[in-house]
Structure formats: C-alpha cells, structure tokens
Amino acid sequence: MLKMVQELLHRSQHLVDLYKRQQGPPFNRPGFAMPGLSLRGLPEVPRAEGNQREEAEDDEARLQAEHEAYRGLAHYLRLVLDDQRELNPSGQDLHQELAYFAVNVEGLAVNLGLLLRALGHEGPDGVHLGTGLTGASDWDKKRAGLVVCTRGVQWLRASEGDFSALVSRYN
Amino acid sequence: MPSLLLLLSLCLMKQVWSLTPLAVVVPQDPILTIGASLAAMCIVNPEVNEDAQDLYWTLNGMRLPADLYNLVNNSALKVTIHGLNGSRQQSGDNLLCHRSDNRVLAGTCLYVGFPPEKPTNITCWSKNTKDLTCKWNPGGEGESFLHTNYTLKYKLRWYGKENECQEMARAGPNSCYIPKDLALFTPYEIWVEASNKLGTAASDILSLDILDVVTTDAPFDVQVNRVGDLEDQLSVRWSSPPALRDFLFQAKYQIRYRVEDSTEWKVVDDIGNQTLCRLAGLRPGTVYFVQVRCNPVGIYGSRKAGIWSEWSIPTAASTPRNERSSGTCYQKSGESSSNLRRELKQFFGWVKKHAYGCTALNIKLYDQWRVWLQKSHKTRNQPSLTVPPFLFSQNQEVAVFVGLQEDSPGR
Numbered sequence: 001m002l003k004m005v006q007e008l009l010h011r012s013q014h015l016v017d018l019y020k021r022q023q024g025p026p027f028n029r030p031g032f033a034m035p036g037l038s039l040r041g042l043p044e045v046p047r048a049e050g051n052q053r054e055e056a057e058d059d060e061a062r063l064q065a066e067h068e069a070y071r072g073l074a075h076y077l078r079l080v081l082d083d084q085r086e087l088n089p090s091g092q093d094l095h096q097e098l099a100y101f102a103v104n105v106e107g108l109a110v111n112l113g114l115l116l117r118a119l120g121h122e123g124p125d126g127v128h129l130g131t132g133l134t135g136a137s138d139w140d141k142k143r144a145g146l147v148v149c150t151r152g153v154q155w156l157r158a159s160e161g162d163f164s165a166l167v168s169r170y171n
Numbered sequence: 172m173p174s175l176l177l178l179l180s181l182c183l184m185k186q187v188w189s190l191t192p193l194a195v196v197v198p199q200d201p202i203l204t205i206g207a208s209l210a211a212m213c214i215v216n217p218e219v220n221e222d223a224q225d226l227y228w229t230l231n232g233m234r235l236p237a238d239l240y241n242l243v244n245n246s247a248l249k250v251t252i253h254g255l256n257g258s259r260q261q262s263g264d265n266l267l268c269h270r271s272d273n274r275v276l277a278g279t280c281l282y283v284g285f286p287p288e289k290p291t292n293i294t295c296w297s298k299n300t301k302d303l304t305c306k307w308n309p310g311g312e313g314e315s316f317l318h319t320n321y322t323l324k325y326k327l328r329w330y331g332k333e334n335e336c337q338e339m340a341r342a343g344p345n346s347c348y349i350p351k352d353l354a355l356f357t358p359y360e361i362w363v364e365a366s367n368k369l370g371t372a373a374s375d376i377l378s379l380d381i382l383d384v385v386t387t388d389a390p391f392d393v394q395v396n397r398v399g400d401l402e403d404q405l406s407v408r409w410s411s412p413p414a415l416r417d418f419l420f421q422a423k424y425q426i427r428y429r430v431e432d433s434t435e436w437k438v439v440d441d442i443g444n445q446t447l448c449r450l451a452g453l454r455p456g457t458v459y460f461v462q463v464r465c466n467p468v469g470i471y472g473s474r475k476a477g478i479w480s481e482w483s484i485p486t487a488a489s490t491p492r493n494e495r496s497s498g499t500c501y502q503k504s505g506e507s508s509s510n511l512r513r514e515l516k517q518f519f520g521w522v523k524k525h526a527y528g529c530t531a532l533n534i535k536l537y538d539q540w541r542v543w544l545q546k547s548h549k550t551r552n553q554p555s556l557t558v559p560p561f562l563f564s565q566n567q568e569v570a571v572f573v574g575l576q577e578d579s580p581g582r
Contacts, residue, residue, distance in 0.1 A: 087262040
C-alpha cells in the first residue's frame, strides 16, 4: 500500500497541473487561491498545532480516517471526471488521468478496508457522499474539481508519512 | 432584484456545498456571440463583512479597469464589458469577483463564439462493400471558439429510421466509421449535423449507393527486380488484394515510381489487370521507389470503376549502371520472349564461330541479322543458329567489310 500511495503521490502533481491548465487562467497562475470548500465525505486532512499530525493519534484511528477519505476521494474524482467531460470534451489527457486516479484511489480504499477488518474493525457507516454537482454552475464545477484534486494530494502526503512510520515500526 | 437573485443563488449553493458562499456572480454561464456586450454583477453575502466598492473583477486572470465598474449598492458591484472576443478555452472564460486581498469571492464562465457553420464536402468510401467511412469539412474559414459536436447521420432513402454514426474520428478528425449492417443496391442519405452552445447547422444531404464508392486493399508483396543487365529497366510484380476474389471484382492497377532523392512521381496508367509490368526508360545506376495501387472494377457485374486503394508500401530497387534508353512501360506477353541481351549474345556467339577474325563488331551486320530472323520466323530460343543465307552469300563481303577495318586482324 505504501508503494501505491507513493506512485499516486508521484503522479498527483501532474494531475493538478493538468487540471489547472485545462480550466484556463487564473487557475494556472502561481499563487492562485480558492476559498475553502466543504465536501461531505472528503474533509481536509486534520492538522494539530504546528501543522503536524498528532504523534499520539492512534494508528488505527488514522487508518480509519484515511479509509473514509479515500472512499470519498474516489467518489468525487468520478464526479469531477463527468464534469470535465462536459466542460473540456477535448481534454483526453485530463480525463485519462482522472480515471486513473479514481480507479487506484478506490483500490487503495478497498485495501485499507480489508486491513481494518483484519484488525477487527467493522466497515464504516454508510456515509452519504455528495450526490454530485447537479445544478451547480460551470464555475462551481471547475472550482470543486480543483479542491478535490488538491485535497487528494494532501491525503496522499499524509498517508505516505503514516504508512512509512507503520512500516518502520512493525518491520 | 439583486437581493432575490442572491437569495436564490445562496439557497442553491448551500444545498450543494454545505457552505454559505461569500458571494455570487450573475448571470452564471452566459453564452454570447463574438462582439457582444455583457453586464455581470457580483453580489456579496450580507453576512460577509465586505464592502462592494473594495471589490474588483478579472477576466481570464487579467484585471478589468475600474471604469467598467458600476457600484450598484454597498453589496453589489456591476461590470460591463463590450466587444467580447472568442473564448480562450473550451470550458469558458473565467470572470471572477475578487476582494481587495485578491481572494476570489465568486465567478462565472463566459462562452463567447459563433454558431457552427454548415458542414460541407462529405465524401464516403466503402472497403470491399463491408463498411462505410465518411469525412467532411467543418465549414467556415475560422473556428467558432466554442466546442462543436458533429454527428453523422444516415438512413435508407425512401424508408428506414435515422441512424447515428458512433465511431467518430476513425479516419482522422471530422470523420466517422460505420462498421456493418449496410445494404447494397439501394441508396442511402447521409448528412452531418453540427451543434454548439450557440446553435446548430446541417450539411446538404449526400445520396449514394455503397457499391458506387467501393475501394479495396492495396496490392501486396510488390517485388521490383532488375531485368538482367539492362540498365534502363526494372520489372515489377505484385499480388492482387485477396478481397477481389470474394466480391467478383476485377481490378485495374496503377504504378508510380520516383528516383530516390526526388519527390516527383511518374505514374504508369496503362497496366490493366496484369500483376506484372516492366518499367523502361530509367536512369542507369539509380535507386527507384515503386508503389502500386488497385481500383476494383466490375463490382457485381457493373462496369463502373471504384475508388483507388491506398498505394502499396514503397519497394526500392536499383538499375545497373550503364547508358540509358528510352521507352515506355509495356506488358509482358503470356509466352516468354527473348530480350535484347540474349539476342546479342546469340549473335556474338555466331559471329565468333562463323566469322573468322571478326573482333570488331558491326551493328549493320546485326541489323541485317535481325531482319533475316524475322523473315525466316525463327524462334528466339533455338539453341543453335543456322547461318543466315545473306551472310553466307555476303560472307566475303562481311570478311572484306570487317577486313576493311584498319585494326582488324583478319584483314
């Protein structure tokens, strides 16, 4: 799983850059910032003080948080892909990259679920994820897509740290 | 009015995002033609402590000048843009409302362009009567700046439902491929519909019978060889496309060839349905590239020609080095025929044997010998030659003639 996370993280910056380029300026300008956005089922990575994740946080609690985040991320990546097929119909590179991430993030979520079950945890409650961006404007879809991609990168970075720590602790 | 719009927009966004937006831009996703004007309003959420006079607008990241702004009230700022250019990207131009610290409050996507032009010049072809590929010209001289969808539609002329071609871009952009279920001996109507956010356009209807637009595979296994030591000739041999056998086609062929370092092709047209040919009049010691193509004729008994196939993969060969002669490509006959070299060899052999001291050759003698051969109806493959009577009768003349040559040892 660590290798999968590292592979996705390695490609994630390309996804974000590609996404920004397809939406047009000012998305691809340095320093472009979007207001925060709440996506049900895909929270921001929790940060303790000093922007570091709490050392004392239980490993299993982190794994559960990551499991739920990746379930949400896979779901939203598919919605973003649907939106981009309408907004940028010729953007085949972006569509392929979004599809690649959606499939592999879902795989990551499944693996985490199996691991948690092996540790004796039941599956998460049926979290009601966002049903999509129906009715949202094209601007909102562009904006949401960027938030989904960048939030995904944040979670992958957090998981790389967590999984590396677990590997070194238990090997 | 602005407060009602804000209320509606805020309600919608709250359902989708679970967050109260800071502001909203109206209209959302406007669609305009190039050169049109747009008035947009940024309406700030009253719960946000933001004065509209501190806001500013950008279009595709470029700040819009303040003289385009109109402060409606302390929570709404309007911008009016005249003479809009075509959209920079398919997903629309980004018109954003910022607060003074550059943070984006809200935005909208503008779609500016032209309605689609009428597609033109639909051309179609069928490979071996099995399928149909069509290409078209999108029409117009420039782009529409908006993503335009093209749909190729077809139906049987007098009845039948409309079908849509599914496999787009199989033969390049603005093309579509219909792989199967096509009727023969009956006309189809084919047309292309173009649509974008500003409207639709349809091409003229093309009517055709599949059998009128048949092409086939290129000839294969093209072999190009030297013709003995002849420096100005190459022989070309090829295999006919297998599909010809299945569809009662005959075929006619064309060859084209060029010198290696030239871009100018010469085309040989008068080949008919032979699968071998000889190129003549070539340059000695030169590499030539040769290609062959095929046209199916006589499809199901019709006399109409079809559409030329693609050219075969180029085959290269070189002529031996010597002088050139001129000529055109001619067909080899069914029986084996001798060539100039074999005739000369036979003649020289005869001369050595029968004309003593003839070390110097005389072309007049050769011409006389040729004339004699034709008159006596001798086949060119006879292993031995009888001495032509004119040479016997002229033997002394020949000897004398040769002896008259200054360097002749037989003198």
